[in-house]
Amino acid sequence: MKKLIVLIGIALFSLTFQAEAQNCNQGEKLAEKTWEKWGPWKPNIQLNPFKTKVRKIKQVWNWIAANGGSTIGPRLLEIDGVNEQGSITGQTKRTFVTPPSFNNNVRLTISKYDGKAKTGVVICTQGRDGVTRQVKSYTFPNGKGDKVKTFNLSGMKGKIIIVAMKNQSVGNKFKYRIKAK
Template sequence: MKKSIILSLVFSLVLAFNVEAQSCNQGTKMAKRTWEKFGTWKPNISLIPFKSKVDKVKRAWNYIAGNRSSTIGPRYLEVDGGNETGSITGQTKRTFVTPPSFNNTMKITINKYDGRAETGVVICSHGKDGVTRTIKTYMFPNNRNGKNKVFTLTGVKGKVITVAMLNKSVANKFKYRINAK
């Protein structure tokens, strides 16, 4: 009897975890915090004050969440900031959050360069008004073949973008590089 209850609870947790990976829930809190730190979005803001505000948000973000490989929780993804790299193991997830986009389009590139875990990706936009939208979803297959996937996002000016990745494998890893342009 106890064994069946435990198995039922574990199964429920796994289902809840998998459902969450394909939604925009992971980045919502950090997007909200980013908006709180960033302040009011002005579409005609000039690039220099914008980058200054982004740097302040990034410093606050790094203080809160950090960008170390051992950090639990979302990571900051700077637009045009180069590659972030990492590894996701055993049914864990990784979430990245950008500052508000200065442009109407953005390209997110995820390069799976090692590992064989099937890994789900969901990309979402978060507006200052609290509206969250799923923009793209994708599933990296369970194989050792490297794969470079480019997601072209449109209509993202003034939106915070989150990228959540969930390793769906129990024992396999997913090694990646991610960047935003």
């Protein structure tokens, strides 16, 4: 009986850990900091001054990650079609946060190009109202081989996009490329 209780407890902990780990919490905090720095979204913002401000916000983000007790934090994902790449190992996660989007439609592409870890992806948005909403989710299956998943997101103008990826394998890695356009 005690073994059964322990096994049920372990199973519940595992389910709770997986549910909590694959969310946008880490990116949500960064999005809130962005809105604090940026102020209200204005649809008539000029692109070049905006990009200058985004560079300043990126410097603040890097400072927060380095001085906030965490050396690994959310990364900036610009909506410019340029690939970011990396590797997620053994049940860790990686989070990307965009600046507020100028585009109503954003195409987000994640490519698994190496490794064999099962990896969950959750995509959320946050508007200036501070409300974070999950808009998409997907799980890259366990196994070798390249896999590309494209998400077509609509209604993104003036919203921050948060992408959280969690490696659900203990010993396998997930090498990826991610881009937003």
